[in-house]
């Protein structure tokens with residue numbers, strides 16, 4: 349026929365025809381709202397899907413202005429994994445437009461563990477729009493397992509030929525996290541009675557799981573500056589039983605240095621999201637545990 353006279357061109361045409369005939373072999377796209385959820389998702393999908401993280405690690409998960417490219421990523425995702433409106437309130441409306449089977453709302457999963465709310469802490473909460481359950485639920489390793497299993501089930505529905513892989517990945521993750529959970533409990537046991545304050549009220553799941561002695565927080569949500577009345581209360585509580593004050597990256601509060609010096613507090617840094625160096629969920633928890641330990645063990649006998 350002389351149509352494909354040059355073999356290279358012929359091959360290109362064949363290749364093009366092939367690509368047009370079979371366009372559906374693209375990997376599944378899983379969009380996780382925040383880094384901790386992306387780390388959990390990565391364990392479950394393995395090499396069977398791509399995981400994208402919506403929020404940069406420097407952004408607050410409580411308040412984030414979505415960009416055009418974020419909206420595009422949301423539309424293109426096969427599955428979106430987020431905590432829920434209690435955490436990423438800015439996602440409630442865009443996710444409301446997606447079909448329900450494309451979204452996993454972690455906060456609503458059955459089988460999650462919730463920390464007990466301390467009664468004597470209640471007066472701190474009166475000024476805030478307060479949800480009863482702490483949405484930073486990934487900080488309890490048992491909840492990470494719940495999320496991983498739910499994700500494996502949903503991914504298996506989306507891509508049945510990989511179902512066995514997803515389930516096996518979730519199972520391996522569960523075993524690894526359960527071992528780590530035991531390790532952290534043993535590590536933190538010697539510092540359980542050392543009182544401390546955290547920067548924002550976001551560690552209840554970790555503190556509750558390992559029975560740590562949190563006595564106060566500087567601010568309820570990171571964006572809100574503490575008022576004079578709250579700072580006065582904070583100082584009184586810390587003067588009585590505080591040994592450490594844990595701050596967070598990306599936030600600063602004026603006037604805390606004086607309190608730290610006069611009360612002779614140790615200073616630590618907690619990162620609930622995980623910085624650039626953190627590349628697995630287990631590492632995120634280990635880093636958090638290490639941060640608690642470093643200050644609390646040092647101040648135990650002061």
Ligand SMILES: [Zn+2]
Pocket residue numbers: 410484548549550570
């Ligand atoms: Zn938070």
